[in-house]
Amino acid sequence: MPAYRQGKPAAADAFKLSSNENPFDPLPGVIEAVVAETQFNRYPDATALALRTELAARHGVTPDQVHIGSGSVALLAQLILATSAPGTEVVYSWRSFEAYPGLVTVSGAASVQVPNTPDHGHDLPAIAAAVGENTSLVIICSPNNPTGNVVGAEEFAAFMAAVPTDVIVVLDEAYAEFVHAGAAAAQTLAEPAVNGLPRGAAPLSERYPNLVILRTFSKAYGLAALRVGFAIGAEGILDAARSTAIPLSVTAQGSAAALASLAAEKHLLDRVAVIADRRDGIHDALTAQGWALPRSYANFLWLPLGAETAAAAETLSAAGLIVRAFPDGIRISVGEEEATPLLLAAAQTILDSLAPGHPARRER
Numbered sequence: 001m002p003a004y005r006q007g008k009p010a011a012a013d014a015f016k017l018s019s020n021e022n023p024f025d026p027l028p029g030v031i032e033a034v035v036a037e038t039q040f041n042r043y044p045d046a047t048a049l050a051l052r053t054e055l056a057a058r059h060g061v062t063p064d065q066v067h068i069g070s071g072s073v074a075l076l077a078q079l080i081l082a083t084s085a086p087g088t089e090v091v092y093s094w095r096s097f098e099a100y101p102g103l104v105t106v107s108g109a110a111s112v113q114v115p116n117t118p119d120h121g122h123d124l125p126a127i128a129a130a131v132g133e134n135t136s137l138v139i140i141c142s143p144n145n146p147t148g149n150v151v152g153a154e155e156f157a158a159f160m161a162a163v164p165t166d167v168i169v170v171l172d173e174a175y176a177e178f179v180h181a182g183a184a185a186a187q188t189l190a191e192p193a194v195n196g197l198p199r200g201a202a203p204l205s206e207r208y209p210n211l212v213i214l215r216t217f218s219k220a221y222g223l224a225a226l227r228v229g230f231a232i233g234a235e236g237i238l239d240a241a242r243s244t245a246i247p248l249s250v251t252a253q254g255s256a257a258a259l260a261s262l263a264a265e266k267h268l269l270d271r272v273a274v275i276a277d278r279r280d281g282i283h284d285a286l287t288a289q290g291w292a293l294p295r296s297y298a299n300f301l302w303l304p305l306g307a308e309t310a311a312a313a314e315t316l317s318a319a320g321l322i323v324r325a326f327p328d329g330i331r332i333s334v335g336e337e338e339a340t341p342l343l344l345a346a347a348q349t350i351l352d353s354l355a356p357g358h359p360a361r362r363e364r
């Protein structure tokens with residue numbers, strides 16, 4: 001089993017666009033809240049009751065229907081361990097978040113990877129059809145990392161109706177805040193995107209008791225270093241996750257930062273809009289160059305370069321841009337504004353090197 005590889009570290013003069021991080025400084029009040037947590041000699045309240053209480057109030061659930069982890073990837077690992085073992089299967093779309101296969105392998109379960117649609121989204125009918133009597137968990141990733149596609153609300157409802165109610169479904173919404181942000185991309189949606197935690201309405205886990213929604217403070221909230229994610233779902237399912245967790249993993253500093261970030265939500269939404277507008281500007285510029293790339297509703301873009309991926313990653317690296325190269329394409333995080341002209345210049349060079357008819361080229 002290959003070890004998990006983190007996005008490449010960037011040289012001092014390069015832009016790190018490989019881990020979908022937020023390029024901004026912490027939100028107002030966050031550093032003060034972290035610095036105020038000085039009892040390094042004491043264990044934290046690792047159940048993060050204060051943060052759970054705040055999130056529960058926001059989403060109209062009880063604090064026990066909220067579970068905090070050291071990043072949402074920790075929650076994923078817990079849910080997989082709680083549900084899955086040798087002889088069971090975890091179903092998810094592929095290509096998707098690169099941590100899924102490894103976490104499933106560690107549990108002893110088998111991965112059932114359902115190929116993405118030709119336009120890089122989830123094939124929900126095929127995912128539902130892949131659910132069988134050995135299925136222990138299904139993961140839906142919207143927006144999908146690394147392609148940026150979203151699942152529609154109606155197609156998600158049809159999917160949940162097709163999945164047996166005793167199969168747990170995880171809706172991984174690490175990038176949810178970016179979906180409806182910015183001026184352009186949301187207008188292009190054929191139907192509203194699924195939203196596990198709609199504001200002013202009950203979480204979808206209230207409608208579907210077998211659904212767990214995962215969110216993170218690592219992306220839009222810019223707290224990747226502090227490792228805080230949360231799950232919302234039925235208390236019984238979350239208790240099972242809690243029973244597989246490594247105790248005491250959530251730090252007091254992480255909880256304090258998350259609470260302070262929630263209090264600065266107005267600033268958060270402004271920043272998310274800046275990133276979303278930057279993303280849409282890059283998308284439009286690449287399309288004008290002649291690229292065919294999926295519309296992204298997250299904070300990254302996907303170039304489906306196929307066999308040309310490695311060479312293109314070299315070109316981007318030489319331009320001072322550290323990106324995430326997969327076997328079939330390149331994911332580029334939307335980062336600092338200064339990176340955009342470098343990216344567009346390198347993208348033009350790469351496009352010029354692609355053979356006519358390459359799938360990443362738009363038919364003119």
Ligand SMILES: Cc1ncc(COP(=O)(O)O)c(C=O)c1O
Nearest residue numbers: 071072073097145174216218229
């Ligand atoms: C789809 C998806 N889910 C979950 C995570 C995990 O984020 P974290 O553990 O930082 O909350 C990531 C991080 O890249 C991701 O892309």
